[in-house]
Amino acid sequence: MEIKAHTVSAGKAEGEAVVYNGPFSFMGDLDPNTGKVPAPRHELEGQSLVNKVFVFTTGKGSSGGDSIAWMAKQKGNVPSAIICMESEPVLSGAVIATEIPAVDYPEKNVLKLIKTGDYIKVDATRGVIEVVGK
């Protein structure tokens, strides 16, 4: 199944999906030293995002998010690609500056269509999400 989307940050990547029906910030929701979600009481607490295709609603939180993304990227502790419903400038700046392929405005509701564990290919340059395996 292919889903069209809008390019935020060009590039191609693939991986297992982690789906979260909520907003995300690199600052506070990702430990750059482990690539895991540290937030207390967060639904994804302890979940690793490393090399995952991370699917969520939108960005949030501190503008330091892009710095954390940069540090995490240097250590290889970032998602391989990002799919969100609607990006916002901090998240977009983070993925553009750190060259993480990312798309938003998917034509279908990926939060429902994609399940955690699905294998996903993202061609962010062309704006295409491919759900490979269920």
Next chain:
Amino acid sequence: MLLTDEEKKMRAGEYGPGMQRAISLLITLGDSFNAERLVPISYGHISYDFCPEDFWNLMTEEVPPTPHRVTTHPSYQPQLWKEWGLPLADQWIDEHERKLTAFRQLGWLRTETCAEYLIGIMPRKGDIVSMGGSCMQVANNSLFGARVDRMGILVSMAAAVCGRTPLMGLLLPENRYAIHMVELDDLDVTDWTLSDFHCLGYCIGDTIPGFKPVAVHGLPHNLPFDFARALVISMPTSGAVTLAHLVGTTPEAATVEEALGNKKPKHVIRIGKREMIQAWERLNVWDNDIVEHVAFGCPHATIDEIARIAALLDGKTIKTSLLIGASAPVKTLAGQQGYVDSIENAGGHIIPVCPSISNPFTRRDIAGEKQAKSAATNSARGAHYLATVSGIKVFFGTEEACVNAAITGRWKGETLRWK
């Protein structure tokens, strides 16, 4: 995107590789939001200590002193951390000094605060400013009517280098009207403290979907500045709100109609006692009552806030470490008033650091084995980042409860005021 001849030269590398990288980042970001062009900024605000050094070096390579003004966020103080005996302070000194030297060479202003409006540097209504620091963005947008879009620390570096920012988002007047409306449901704010407004802002940020402007209706008009500020700056902690119109208080919201641009809101969100209790409880992440650190000044404290804390601390001795984040000029004023003596004699510190994200007492990578494992704060933003960035237990409550915790080393569980 339409570029001027000058911008084309910047992109072609005629002004060196730093400028070329910086403008390329702005163009790619602007393109992704369909920005038609870049626009000059009145001034820029960056954070040299929060900016990773390799990124800083890429952006500033061969960049000459800029003709436009650039200010900076709270800095690290590793020399002071060393004097305080924090074991890992040494590791931070060299990078901080290198970046500070580079910062000065660019001719930028060492303001070192997240509240520059408190030291007389503030935009006028309509001024375009590029800023790192979501609390700066929302405060300047909302309280002064500046045109500030949401942007990250890295992008704000690029904008500061180029003196430009993409014409997008909240820079466009049509995007500044509130999409969401918050109605206060049976909340009487008459005797609210600063912490209550922090909590309300955190609750709103958590409830509002996305990053579009919000109007808050039902508050007293001409809300005191410190309360209005606490309310708006807490929103982009739990969410991404970057412009909040407080009807009857902020400059683009004399009326509900003005705030909404005469349209109907997409969502109307009611916040009442139940939502406030949930937010207050969510901000409290602790299992026993031992308090090891107390943090104030997120965002950087006003002179009134310092005066109140100083009065509570006057003549007392504290058991915990205590840090108040405040800019150097505000600290000077506090010193003239005798507040600094009250705070320091009790055992507290007042310095221009960020007491939340880079609090030296709570960060394991600064304090090492001396890391405080729990902290009390009056700021929702502070509570959020102490818990998530430092990974410690957090008590959120009033100034009075926090000072009491500093003196006793224990948290006295407060009865929630909305019960």
